[in-house]
Each structure stands twice: as structure tokens, then as C-alpha cells.
Amino acid sequence: MEPPVSPRQIMTVDEMKAADAAAVAAGAPVTTLMERAGKGAADAIRARWSRRPVVIWCGPGDNGGDGYVIARSLRRRGWPVRVEALASPVSPACRWAAERWRGEVHPLNPAVSPAELYVDALFGAGLSRPLEGLAEELARAAQGLSSRIVAVDTPSGVHGDTGEPLGENAFAAALTVTFHRRKPAHVLAPGRAACGEVEVIDIGLSETGAGDLVENDPGLWSVRFPWPSNDAHKHARGRLVVVSGEAWSTGAARLSARAGLRVGAGVVTLLSPPGALAVNAAHLEAVMLAPFETDADLAVLADRAAAAVIGPAAGVGEATARNLTALAGTGAALVVDADALTSFAHAPDELFARLDRDDVLTPHAGEFERLFPGLLKASPERIAAAREAARRAGAIVLLKGPDTVIAAPDGRTAVSLNGSPWLATAGSGDVLAGFIAGLAAQGMDSFDAACAGAWIHAECAAIHGPGLIAEDLPGLAPAVLKRLWEVRGQPLP
Missing domain, CATH: 3.40.50.10260 (YjeF N-terminal domain)
Structure with missing residues (x-):
């Protein structure tokens, strides 16, 4: 590199x-x-x-x-x-x-x-x-x-x-x-x-x-990457929470949680419905686990979190919409993905009203169409569509694809050049959400976190190549992070 x-x-x-x-x-x-x-x-x-x-x-x-x-x-x-x-x-x-x-x-x-x-x-x-x-x-x-x-x-x-x-x-x-x-x-x-x-x-x-339109590579964000100081401890490296789905749909949230931990978040907690506690507990090690029954419980548990992921297999419906509202009230930087996006398809403005400028939406083209109907067809290309979406939402929009576009409400826009076909596999987007949230939890600006998370995600896929599945991605992150560190010209502590 x-x-x-x-x-x-x-x-x-x-x-x-x-x-x-x-x-x-x-x-x-x-x-x-x-x-x-x-x-x-x-x-x-x-x-x-x-x-x-x-x-x-x-x-x-x-x-x-x-x-x-x-x-x-x-x-x-x-x-x-x-x-x-x-x-x-x-x-x-x-x-x-x-x-x-x-x-x-x-x-x-x-x-x-x-x-x-x-x-x-x-x-x-x-x-x-x-x-x-x-x-x-x-x-x-x-x-x-x-x-x-x-x-x-x-x-x-x-x-x-x-x-x-x-x-x-x-x-x-x-x-x-x-x-x-x-x-x-x-x-x-x-x-x-x-x-x-x-x-x-x-x-x-x-x-x-x-x-305002740049290539997404380390030259854009590496000087602001949240490397730990020599006296760092886990609480100083940021708290991340991830909302789990019910017992039969827990894997996606665990992928996000593990990705957030791998990218450097100090403490990652999976917030789980009571019925999913046993299955989640059986699969977790360094990721912590806490139960919640209501959106009020969720708000209390996430009160000290710097970032939160909601959406991976969370379930589409009013419950997920309420949970997002509860998380939005904590001030944590939200990464809103998958089911949390679709839960507002009937009323996108209700989602946008809950968002801050440091929140990140991560739709693929289908989810983008649900929140911004006709925008991809009306705009001459994906860059203009993502920029307009970020303006409407008042948040960062990461439009996933082989040419992932990341746009901020202020017009800053980056396009990834290292997209990989090996990422076209179930669960890879859940890992991306975790990478972004894990960086944001460590204090990285959310636009930078979205750009860095997308780049790291694609580099992990490039390292693995054919046969990649989503479970492989978090374990590949350390090799990419080590390369980023070595470019700084400093030995590992």
C-alpha cells in the first residue's frame, strides 16, 4: 500500500x-x-x-x-x-x-x-x-x-x-x-x-x-483514523450497541457486532429481545449481551453508547421504528440498515425527522428506492441521487453497490473504487454496518467512518477472493488495519 x-x-x-x-x-x-x-x-x-x-x-x-x-x-x-x-x-x-x-x-x-x-x-x-x-x-x-x-x-x-x-x-x-x-x-x-x-x-x-467529489481511499480519511493511544483502555475506545432481531433472526446483528469489535470499538454490546438471549449467548464471546423488552429499555441500555447499529434482521414494522426513535434520543451516532430502513418505507419523512447529521443510512438500490422513490431514475447518475438523498434525509447516505457512493448533507461525496464482486453474498452489508459504527464509536467523523468502513470492507473481500462469506469478513479486518498502520511509518507497539 x-x-x-x-x-x-x-x-x-x-x-x-x-x-x-x-x-x-x-x-x-x-x-x-x-x-x-x-x-x-x-x-x-x-x-x-x-x-x-x-x-x-x-x-x-x-x-x-x-x-x-x-x-x-x-x-x-x-x-x-x-x-x-x-x-x-x-x-x-x-x-x-x-x-x-x-x-x-x-x-x-x-x-x-x-x-x-x-x-x-x-x-x-x-x-x-x-x-x-x-x-x-x-x-x-x-x-x-x-x-x-x-x-x-x-x-x-x-x-x-x-x-x-x-x-x-x-x-x-x-x-x-x-x-x-x-x-x-x-x-x-x-x-x-x-x-x-x-x-x-x-x-x-x-x-x-x-x-466536493473525491475518490474514496485512505488519502481521504487516514490522517483522522482513530488509532488508540499508548495509554488507551477499552472504555476510551468507544461503546457500540447493536440491536438484535428475534430468536430466529439473530445472526445478522452478531455479524455487525463482531465487525464493530474487530475494527476497534472498545466495548460492544448486543441488545437482545428476551426470547433471543439464549441463542445469542451461545454464539458470543467478547461481545457483551443485554436484554430489552421495550423501546424505553433500549434507550436506557444505549444511553452511554457512542454509536448504534439498528436494522440487520431487526424485523420490519412498528417495533423497529419505535426502537430507532429510542436510539435517536440517546445522541449516539446511528447506522441505519436493512429492516430499519424498510420500516419507514411508508413514511420516509418520519425517519428523516429522527436523524442527525452524524447518522448514516446504508441502503442498497432497492432500499434506496423505498425511501427515495424515483430518485435514482430521475437523477442522471448515482452521485446526484445520493447527494439529493443526503440533503433530504439530513444525514449521511451510503448507497451500496459496485460503485458505492457516500454523500453527506453538506455536499461532500466520495466514490469507492475498490468494490469487489465477492461482497455479493448474504450478510456482507451487516458487516459493513458494523465497521462503520465501530469507527464512529471511536470518535471518527461519521462521513469519514462511512468512507473508511466501505474501503476496509472491500479490501477484506479482495484479500479473501472467491468463496468469501460474510462470516469471513471481520476476521480479515486486522490484516487491512495493519497495512494502514504500517503506512504511517511507525512500528506496532
């Missing part, structure tokens, strides 16, 4: 255009930026593939200009290069780059010319309409070639701000080379899948500040 750096901004298409324009206004010629971009892309190609025949598809704009520079850079290194143009250059920079390409320029072959590698430099992230004509025919013909395609900026036909295909046919790539910063298309499904591996090339643009 590399030492953490400042959080990296994810820039929209318009923000990237503004950054380019600012660089030009400050004296950097467009052609200089294009030369850096094309050379950087060529270097990225050479780093991954040995010398081989390559066809470069060039569009008429600046994306095509990058393609001509790539062609020149690869030809200089002895690569057999064939350039095919969709149309004559129309932008000044593309004309400049095309004039410096000394080889032949062939018309675009929509049937795909024979080669071992292809470079898609037809259209960049700024394309706002479906592919058409020869470009659309080529995209259709190239459907099975994604493992041999390198895209410049974004695969042509993929919307730069949403990651969605603009029409029926769009390109997909094994490698996408972009410049300065990632765009939403590089981090949101299905654009993330279409882009393949993404490499960000530095072309010398000025720093633009972290911005």
Missing part, C-alpha cells in the same frame, strides 16, 4: 474543460497539453503490451488529436501503426497533430481492420449524443474486442458524467487512459466496466483543490 496522499478529486466533464481552459489562459498551449497526453498514453500502452501491430481510430476533434500523437510516439518506438480517421480534423489542435503524423491516414474501416491492438481516439468524455454512422458500425463490430482496445479519455459512446452508454452501441476497453483526474464515467457502473483499467496521466494542469 502506497503512503496516503491528498484526496483525489473526481471531475465532471465541464470541470475538466475549465481546468484545460485555465491552463491555456495561464500560457500552456493546447498543443503542448495534447503532446503530453498522447505521449503519456503511448507510454501506458508500451508498459502493458509488447510491440505489436496497432490500429488507431482517430476522430475529428481533440480526442483524435491525442490519437495522432499516440501513433507518432509508437511509430518512433518501432511499432507497426495504422491510422484510420473517421473524418478530417476540425479542431485546430487535431489538425496540428495530424500534420505531424508522417504516415498514411486511411478511412475508418467499420468492419475492423486486422491488428493485435486498437486505440479508440474517436470521441472523448464530452460526447453527448449516441454514436452514429461509421463510428456506430465500428462499435458494433468491435463488441468482442474489448480485451484488445485502449480508450483515450473514455470509451467512445460512454457518457463522461454518468458512465451510461449514450446509445445502443458503445465501445469498451481493457485500458482507458485519461488525463489529470478521473471523471464520473471512470468510477460509476457501467462506465467503470466499459473502461477496464484506468490510468490517470499527469499533463501538467494546476491543482484545482480537493472539491
Whole structure:
């Protein structure tokens, strides 16, 4: 793991255009930026593939200009290069780059010319309409070639701000080379899948500040991670409570409790209905156990807790809604998941009225739809939907998925890049809730806790790989935590 750096901004298409324009206004010629971009892309190609025949598809704009520079850079290194143009250059920079390409320029072959590698430099992230004509025919013909395609900026036909295909046919790539910063298309499904591996090339643009939309990695939150001091004791490391379901549905809450303990919470207590005490007691060791019968009992038991998890297999209905209300009155940071979310599907505003800005909602897409009907369909992409949901709820919203989005009411938003397909297993969300609550119990800001919990969760899955089940995840956390500690450059005490 590399030492953490400042959080990296994810820039929209318009923000990237503004950054380019600012660089030009400050004296950097467009052609200089294009030369850096094309050379950087060529270097990225050479780093991954040995010398081989390559066809470069060039569009008429600046994306095509990058393609001509790539062609020149690869030809200089002895690569057999064939350039095919969709149309004559129309932008000044593309004309400049095309004039410096000394080889032949062939018309675009929509049937795909024979080669071992292809470079898609037809259209960049700024394309706002479906592919058409020869470009659309080529995209259709190239459907099975994604493992041999390198895209410049974004695969042509993929919307730069949403990651969605603009029409029926769009390109997909094994490698996408972009410049300065990632765009939403590089981090949101299905654009993330279409882009393949993404490499960000530095072309010398000025720093633009972290911005409100950033990549979720340790550079965002590691300096505020709640490591224990040398004189720490269990009570100083935070109290976490987790609400159990009835006797026949207790496992989910135990997963959350164990995850909270593993991530560092000092004292974790499972609050159990009387009928579930025996089954919970039979499975608990370091996690404590306490009974409750009413929501008033729950409020008393949770009075000293710094954080609480409610929802995993808690049961959908009025009882869970009352229990959440009781917990909300304690001031603990709430992580609201699963059944607790669905218990308010009939009246989401009643849930939002009970929440504070340090509470965290952790819906998957179905639960999100129950609380925010139509929002995912109405918004152009998941980032906008999560931000609007956080604003409405007045709390942090973690929208789960392969491209997990974490949004705060003040607009701060992070997108996870390390999502793992192995997390698609029953109970993994319960562990995530426990990781987040365990960090919040230790005093970590709830937005940071949600981001860190999601990242640790995915790293645990990556360590395990195939065959992962939710019970494995808490036990994998120490290896991830040790790596985070070692990046600090300090030995373990």
C-alpha cells in the first residue's frame, strides 16, 4: 500500500474543460497539453503490451488529436501503426497533430481492420449524443474486442458524467487512459466496466483543490483514523450497541457486532429481545449481551453508547421504528440498515425527522428506492441521487453497490473504487454496518467512518477472493488495519 496522499478529486466533464481552459489562459498551449497526453498514453500502452501491430481510430476533434500523437510516439518506438480517421480534423489542435503524423491516414474501416491492438481516439468524455454512422458500425463490430482496445479519455459512446452508454452501441476497453483526474464515467457502473483499467496521466494542469467529489481511499480519511493511544483502555475506545432481531433472526446483528469489535470499538454490546438471549449467548464471546423488552429499555441500555447499529434482521414494522426513535434520543451516532430502513418505507419523512447529521443510512438500490422513490431514475447518475438523498434525509447516505457512493448533507461525496464482486453474498452489508459504527464509536467523523468502513470492507473481500462469506469478513479486518498502520511509518507497539 502506497503512503496516503491528498484526496483525489473526481471531475465532471465541464470541470475538466475549465481546468484545460485555465491552463491555456495561464500560457500552456493546447498543443503542448495534447503532446503530453498522447505521449503519456503511448507510454501506458508500451508498459502493458509488447510491440505489436496497432490500429488507431482517430476522430475529428481533440480526442483524435491525442490519437495522432499516440501513433507518432509508437511509430518512433518501432511499432507497426495504422491510422484510420473517421473524418478530417476540425479542431485546430487535431489538425496540428495530424500534420505531424508522417504516415498514411486511411478511412475508418467499420468492419475492423486486422491488428493485435486498437486505440479508440474517436470521441472523448464530452460526447453527448449516441454514436452514429461509421463510428456506430465500428462499435458494433468491435463488441468482442474489448480485451484488445485502449480508450483515450473514455470509451467512445460512454457518457463522461454518468458512465451510461449514450446509445445502443458503445465501445469498451481493457485500458482507458485519461488525463489529470478521473471523471464520473471512470468510477460509476457501467462506465467503470466499459473502461477496464484506468490510468490517470499527469499533463501538467494546476491543482484545482480537493472539491466536493473525491475518490474514496485512505488519502481521504487516514490522517483522522482513530488509532488508540499508548495509554488507551477499552472504555476510551468507544461503546457500540447493536440491536438484535428475534430468536430466529439473530445472526445478522452478531455479524455487525463482531465487525464493530474487530475494527476497534472498545466495548460492544448486543441488545437482545428476551426470547433471543439464549441463542445469542451461545454464539458470543467478547461481545457483551443485554436484554430489552421495550423501546424505553433500549434507550436506557444505549444511553452511554457512542454509536448504534439498528436494522440487520431487526424485523420490519412498528417495533423497529419505535426502537430507532429510542436510539435517536440517546445522541449516539446511528447506522441505519436493512429492516430499519424498510420500516419507514411508508413514511420516509418520519425517519428523516429522527436523524442527525452524524447518522448514516446504508441502503442498497432497492432500499434506496423505498425511501427515495424515483430518485435514482430521475437523477442522471448515482452521485446526484445520493447527494439529493443526503440533503433530504439530513444525514449521511451510503448507497451500496459496485460503485458505492457516500454523500453527506453538506455536499461532500466520495466514490469507492475498490468494490469487489465477492461482497455479493448474504450478510456482507451487516458487516459493513458494523465497521462503520465501530469507527464512529471511536470518535471518527461519521462521513469519514462511512468512507473508511466501505474501503476496509472491500479490501477484506479482495484479500479473501472467491468463496468469501460474510462470516469471513471481520476476521480479515486486522490484516487491512495493519497495512494502514504500517503506512504511517511507525512500528506496532
